[in-house]
Amino acid sequence: MNNHGMDVAIIEAKSGVENGDGGPFGAVVIHNGIIVGKGHNEVVLHNDPTAHAEIVAIRRACAYLGRFDLSDCELYTTCEPCPMCFAAVQWAGIKKVYYGCNRDDAAQIGFDDKLIYDILNGNNTTDGPEMINCCRDESFKIFEMWYNKNDKVQY
Amino acid sequence: MNNHGMDVAIIEAKSGVENGDGGPFGAVVIHNGIIVGKGHNEVVLHNDPTAHAEIVAIRRACAYLGRFDLSDCELYTTCEPCPMCFAAVQWAGIKKVYYGCNRDDAAQIGFDDKLIYDILNGNNTTDGPEMINCCRDESFKIFEMWYNKNDKVQY
Numbered sequence: 001m002n003n004h005g006m007d008v009a010i011i012e013a014k015s016g017v018e019n020g021d022g023g024p025f026g027a028v029v030i031h032n033g034i035i036v037g038k039g040h041n042e043v044v045l046h047n048d049p050t051a052h053a054e055i056v057a058i059r060r061a062c063a064y065l066g067r068f069d070l071s072d073c074e075l076y077t078t079c080e081p082c083p084m085c086f087a088a089v090q091w092a093g094i095k096k097v098y099y100g101c102n103r104d105d106a107a108q109i110g111f112d113d114k115l116i117y118d119i120l121n122g123n124n125t126t127d128g129p130e131m132i133n134c135c136r137d138e139s140f141k142i143f144e145m146w147y148n149k150n151d152k153v154q155y
Numbered sequence: 156m157n158n159h160g161m162d163v164a165i166i167e168a169k170s171g172v173e174n175g176d177g178g179p180f181g182a183v184v185i186h187n188g189i190i191v192g193k194g195h196n197e198v199v200l201h202n203d204p205t206a207h208a209e210i211v212a213i214r215r216a217c218a219y220l221g222r223f224d225l226s227d228c229e230l231y232t233t234c235e236p237c238p239m240c241f242a243a244v245q246w247a248g249i250k251k252v253y254y255g256c257n258r259d260d261a262a263q264i265g266f267d268d269k270l271i272y273d274i275l276n277g278n279n280t281t282d283g284p285e286m287i288n289c290c291r292d293e294s295f296k297i298f299e300m301w302y303n304k305n306d307k308v309q310y
């Protein structure tokens with residue numbers, strides 16, 4: 001564990017609150033003991049609902065390292081990642097996550113991920129967005145086009 | 156349903172494949188019958204593992220409309236959103252999603268979300284990232300700081 005990682009994540013979270021940038025969350029990506037990406041929640045600052053601290057830190061770390069794979073990095077975040085950020089951690093290939101508060105702490109201050117977990121788990125089929133399937137054949141043609149492409153980059 | 160929405164999502168997906176920008180996915184956000192955000196997977200183009208088509212389209216729609224709430228918008232996507240994108244749809248407040256291919260189609264061409272679903276569901280506790288809790292008290296202090304702030308923007 002890199003104590004510096006969590007210290008900086010907390011400083012990020014604090015500065016985000018002070019500036020009114022969004023929710024009280026900060027995150028840091030560490031590679032070989034060095035911070036390669038850091039950020040805090042910027043949902044309000046940038047009118048971007050995807051700008052959670054972890055997403056911001058992951059995007060910056062990837063930009064800094066020049067690759068979309070962070071499997072040799074660790075994430076430090078002041079709160080257990082929400083399902084969006086957890087999936088982003090997985091897509092980035094990160095193998096170790098240090099987190100401060102948990103999902104129940106977050107729910108206490110108004111950031112409740114329970115509905116998202118419940119819908120993804122199939123435990124709530126009524127309160128999520130209406131999901132309507134259409135145009136599968138046309139969409140699948142693009143899948144085949146990609147699959148048959150010789151120079152595609154797999155990720 | 157807005158046929159134009161899915162047509163443009165498919166055109167986006169196709170152009171992404173042709174340019175080698177990333178996976179074969181496109182998405183469009185419609186507001187009052189008009190496209191306010193569109194995009195395709197740009198993971199490879201920008202070295203950004205979070206640049207899935209839906210995330211790109213949502214971010215652009217929010218930038219165009221100047222707000223982080225898309226509860227009066229619809230999403231058209233050529234594939235059922237992965238857990239990251241589904242959670243982003245929820246955070247954006249989108250109430251209706253039209254999708255082409257489904258998660259099984261995506262798995263067929265190598266984009267398998269099953270592990271992410273399984274970890275989020277608690278059905279796989281061994282193959283995900285190691286999750287280590289630490290510094291909860293220091294992190295929670297920032298939660299309280301935000302909670303007690305009078306001019307905070309709730310979202």
